[in-house]
Amino acid sequence: MASLSSSLMKPISQTSYTSLNFTDHSPNSLLLPQILSFSGLGFRGRSLGLLSVMKNSSQTEASVESTQISDVPLLCCSEAIERLRSSQESYKSKQQYLAMYSSIYGGITTDSAAMVIPMDDHMVHRGHGVFDTAAIMDGYLYELEQHLDRIIRSATLAKINLPCDRESIRRNTHSNHTGFQQDRVISNLSPSNCRKPSLYAIVIQDQSPSDQKGVKVVTSSIPIKPPQFAIMKSVNYLPNVLSKMEAEENGGYAAIWLDQEGYVAEGPNMNVAFVTKEKELLMPHFDKILSGCTARRVLVLAEGLVKEGKIRGIRVRNVTVEEGKGADEMMLIGSGVLVRSVLQWDEQIIGDGKEGPVSLALLNLIVDDMKSGPHTVRVRVPY
């Protein structure tokens, strides 16, 4: 391994590998893969060049000395961090990462360049991790206990041992920082020969202007996750990302999944609900989709609308597409979107094509609840 460490001291472009035997299983044969992963993406394209040297040559011994391997410099840790910082500074995002707790370094950092997750974390390259997101409004975390319940449930379903007890997760989620709005907890298990489970908590300030105008949705052609995976909030969100992209490509805000039996399921990061012609609030069952904390709270708050006579009742059951598209109102519900009216689903205009009174009343109820709800849903963040 002496040759490995000494070659790593030099930029890769200065390193020459002579007579590298690709079928060799001696320790030196480890040289290429280790350097490949060390150099990451920048090197990957060039590794194809190396492989073509192998292909074009009838020899098993491929001389790569004459091949320009890479101009990518080899950086020490502080140089890499500095480059991370400049790359972040050059990227203007509406989301600011204000603070991060990591159980790996056992502390909180406010330096966004240090808000990183180790490459060998099983969450990063195998998707073995769960997460949750809760909103912070006026210094109060909304529905913290409900989000803690869900992340612990998700971790159990994903066979992830909690890296610490519930109280420690709660404490770390209370990270003290002014002005934050969103908090995200990611927990990860690395099985057997990997790292032990880790906990990360990130505080994100979303500066996008709030927009509650009604939106269009489309039916997702990306298949919904099977119920076993849809009911847990794992980091495997590729189907969700693709379905959101499909919506945007078709001028929509979100794509709606149908379940395996063709009933209305949910959106990529929100639940859906309807107001029927009979003035009932209707929501799909949570048995094959994510049990949304906001949607569950809406079901409780909507009881007030029943008392006021604004709706006749509340039902949670299977919803057909025909019923959904023929509803008086349709809405998206979630921690990010809160309650947002849907004005059009595919080619079908919903109701009279305007934000409905029940959706608007539910939005007001949720916002009031976030600002002045009971202590069971509001926990003060100790600034």
Ligand SMILES: Cc1ncc(COP(=O)(O)O)c(C=O)c1O
């Ligand atoms: C797939 C999915 N469904 C529903 C929701 C809504 O859940 P919540 O109201 O807890 O944010 C989310 C939230 O991210 C989600 O990812």
